[in-house]
Amino acid sequence: MNSPAAGPLLSVAGLRVVYTGADGRSSVALSSLDLEVGERETIGVVGESGSGKSSLAQALLRLLPSNAQVAADRLCFRGRDMLGCSHAELRQLRGEGIALISQEPALSLNPVVDIGRQIEDVLAAHRDLSRTERKKRVEAILRDVGFDEPARIMKAYPHQLSGGQRQRAAIAQALICSPSLLIADEPLSALDSATQAEVLALLRRIRSERKLAMIFITHNARILEGLADRVLVMRKGEIAATGTVEELAASKDDSIAGLISPEKTLGRVAGPRSSVAIEPLMQVQGLSKKFIQRRPFSNRGFEITALNDVSFEVHQGVSAAIIGRSGSGKSTLARCLAGLEQQDRGEILISGEKRAGAVQMIFQDAGAALNPRFTAFDVIAEPLVIQGRLKAQERRERVETAMEEVGLDPEWMDRRADEFSGGQKQRLALARALAANPRILILDEAFSGLDLPLQARMMRLVLELQQHHSLACIHITHDLNFVSLFASEVLVMDAGRIVDRTSPAGMLESENPVTQAIVSQSESLRAVGLEAVL
Numbered sequence: 001m002n003s004p005a006a007g008p009l010l011s012v013a014g015l016r017v018v019y020t021g022a023d024g025r026s027s028v029a030l031s032s033l034d035l036e037v038g039e040r041e042t043i044g045v046v047g048e049s050g051s052g053k054s055s056l057a058q059a060l061l062r063l064l065p066s067n068a069q070v071a072a073d074r075l076c077f078r079g080r081d082m083l084g085c086s087h088a089e090l091r092q093l094r095g096e097g098i099a100l101i102s103q104e105p106a107l108s109l110n111p112v113v114d115i116g117r118q119i120e121d122v123l124a125a126h127r128d129l130s131r132t133e134r135k136k137r138v139e140a141i142l143r144d145v146g147f148d149e150p151a152r153i154m155k156a157y158p159h160q161l162s163g164g165q166r167q168r169a170a171i172a173q174a175l176i177c178s179p180s181l182l183i184a185d186e187p188l189s190a191l192d193s194a195t196q197a198e199v200l201a202l203l204r205r206i207r208s209e210r211k212l213a214m215i216f217i218t219h220n221a222r223i224l225e226g227l228a229d230r231v232l233v234m235r236k237g238e239i240a241a242t243g244t245v246e247e248l249a250a251s252k253d254d255s256i257a258g259l260i261s262p263e264k265t266l267g268r269v270a271g272p273r274s275s276v277a278i279e280p281l282m283q284v285q286g287l288s289k290k291f292i293q294r295r296p297f298s299n300r301g302f303e304i305t306a307l308n309d310v311s312f313e314v315h316q317g318v319s320a321a322i323i324g325r326s327g328s329g330k331s332t333l334a335r336c337l338a339g340l341e342q343q344d345r346g347e348i349l350i351s352g353e354k355r356a357g358a359v360q361m362i363f364q365d366a367g368a369a370l371n372p373r374f375t376a377f378d379v380i381a382e383p384l385v386i387q388g389r390l391k392a393q394e395r396r397e398r399v400e401t402a403m404e405e406v407g408l409d410p411e412w413m414d415r416r417a418d419e420f421s422g423g424q425k426q427r428l429a430l431a432r433a434l435a436a437n438p439r440i441l442i443l444d445e446a447f448s449g450l451d452l453p454l455q456a457r458m459m460r461l462v463l464e465l466q467q468h469h470s471l472a473c474i475h476i477t478h479d480l481n482f483v484s485l486f487a488s489e490v491l492v493m494d495a496g497r498i499v500d501r502t503s504p505a506g507m508l509e510s511e512n513p514v515t516q517a518i519v520s521q522s523e524s525l526r527a528v529g530l531e532a533v534l
Helices: 053-060 086-095 113-125 131-144 149-157 163-175 193-210 245-249 254-262 329-335 378-388 392-404 410-414 422-435 452-469 515-525
Strands: 008-020 026-038 044-046 069-073 072-076 098-101 181-183 213-218 231-236 238-243 283-294 300-316 319-324 345-350 361-363 439-446 472-476 489-496 497-502
Touching: 008 053, 008 392, 026 053, 026 069, 026 213, 026 238, 044 053, 044 245, 053 069, 053 181, 086 098, 086 113, 098 163, 113 131, 113 149, 131 149, 131 163, 163 193, 193 213, 193 515, 213 231, 213 245, 231 245, 231 254, 238 245, 238 254, 238 319, 300 319, 300 329, 300 345, 319 329, 319 515, 329 361, 329 378, 329 439, 329 472, 361 378, 361 422, 378 410, 392 410, 392 422, 410 422, 422 452, 439 452, 489 515
Parallel strands: 044 213, 044 231, 098 181, 181 213, 319 472, 319 489, 361 439, 439 472
Antiparallel strands: 008 026, 008 069, 008 072, 231 238, 283 300, 283 345, 489 497
């Protein structure tokens, strides 16, 4: 770790952020927050969903939406008052002085502009260089963040890259103007464990080589060990505690210690049900799927095999986990099972018949999956309206029941979706799925962006609902923290195939090299203390 130099790089005092909802009610996100970051210092920030972590990141860069009111006694970068900066001055400061890496680069990168142009545009806004020189610098930064073929990546579009490649491109975009302070807002949670380890190693190297200060926001305190000089715990818009990972883990405050060592607050949930000797609820037989892609600036297409002869079955009331590296085919499989993609070959049978609307899916990012302008009622009722089976009053009663089941107050049904926290949005997505009376629930990395205690509570909720409704669940995941709590079987995918079928306990003894690599890489990212729960 680096020793901070004298005098703060960033100085914040009394930072306050208040959101005004569509109904006119106010919600306090940050309340009189004080923060200092020294030159070359790394600050870790942890906290439960809704504690104000992302609001802090956006407030520091003045990127909050129009319904947010920001005030502070002091907000200075290198002694410069950011509150008094004009829009043009703030634009110059962003990227050149302070840069941001967001949680999901698929949303922060422009889908219709190639990667090279997006990074070059940042450089053009801050440096007076010829286009030839800009391109040389873009190619150099892409190589620096780990791309072996930077010229090819420059011509690629975001959808042509894997999740890890998009995150590397976003890091390159953040670094192109050599900022002094890098704000990383959950930069790992959307990635598989192997890619998480690679990106974390990249950020460690870049921080050291470029002598960066960093604010690293995460829900997994384990990764802050050896990275952060100090760790801040946020609670209800305030800093509740400050210290090293070890000091915070020993806190007498259970909620603080629980964020660092989850076994102190999670408890043990009911274990997974074993499969019983009955006909399977879902049978997947010989599923194959290919996509045709085109190289940048070329009309010649080439095939990408996403699924290759995938077969498995799932029984009523039990769960299967599907794990694998980014690009292994997990999400394509989930979309085919839910009917959002049509397979090229193979069949998906439910109770021996072809699929007939019995599958519901919950996506990783509810914020992107839910219409932000819909009310909670509209979000949950939409599949019922599409089905056209219930009258208006019956739909309202179904929505109330679903909200109560997932722990949301039915009185909130007239609030807009964008007024809910991340955890509440996932509950909305779960309520929406349940309202349609599914037999099979697919969760595609559904809780990976949430803090660990909230992940545990959501997992406990899903297990309770699964038992109550006799649901079969398929969990697409890269996080092994909770697999043994819910899964009866683990399917390991690689290059579009299922290469290993085992149990959660059997993963540790598996001789399959893909399984061994996933387990090994996950161990370095495992939350502190979860072994006691698992």
